[in-house]
Amino acid sequence: MNETVSPPDARLFLTSHCPHCPTVLAGLTQLVKEGVIGRLEAVNIEVRPDVAEALGVRAVPWLELGPFRLRGLRGPQELRQWAERAHSAEGMAEYFRELFGEGRLNEIIETVPKSPLGMDALLHLLADPEAELQVRLGIGAVMEDLEGDPALQAVAEKLGQLT
Incomplete structure (x- = not known):
């Protein structure tokens, strides 16, 4: 990754009962540890439906990763690719x-x-x-x-x- 460009931030919308959310959350957490993502915010829409409603989130997992808004299950490698693509x-x-x-x-x-x-x-x-x-x-x-x-x-x- 280009060192002059800061890594993208991520915001993941999830629920307590979502079967795919833990996979996405774990992948994003690893990318934060590696410095591929600068910051990760996880929003449980059962607790904070107002935040989800403001962005039109209707299903989870739903992810803002840099400029991208991604829906559904994404594996660790795919999350890495999207993070690396964020500034191009x-x-x-x-x-x-x-x-x-x-x-x-x-x-x-x-x-x-x-x-x-x-x-x-x-x-x-x-x-x-x-x-x-x-x-x-x-x-x-x-x-x-x-x-x-x-x-x-x-x-x-x-x-x-x-x-």
Whole structure:
């Protein structure tokens, strides 16, 4: 990991009865011990439903890891990969690829203007000749939604080079 970039923080939402939450929690705890993650917050939504509700958490495990919001069971190696991807456009592109695959287009539309890596990640996916059809269609939908946005206007020249 690049030493000039601080490791991402993580926040895990769980319940006392979730069968997958202990696996995710153990994996994240190990990454904190290794310094791959800077800080870990665990939120039991049975005790603090207000925190979960504010973020729209409906099922657990649900994880914020740096800029990523990940759902479901994730093994230790996958958690490590997401932590290592947290500060790169390529990492954000992989996250968007996963969101497109899960039909979570609105989350991408919300993320792109807020994230300094968002537009670069879309361009990275657009430049990939192997990108799946759902990814290409999703990029088109995001671009359409961002019409007139300064972030999209700023990359107009790069878009022209890709077409």
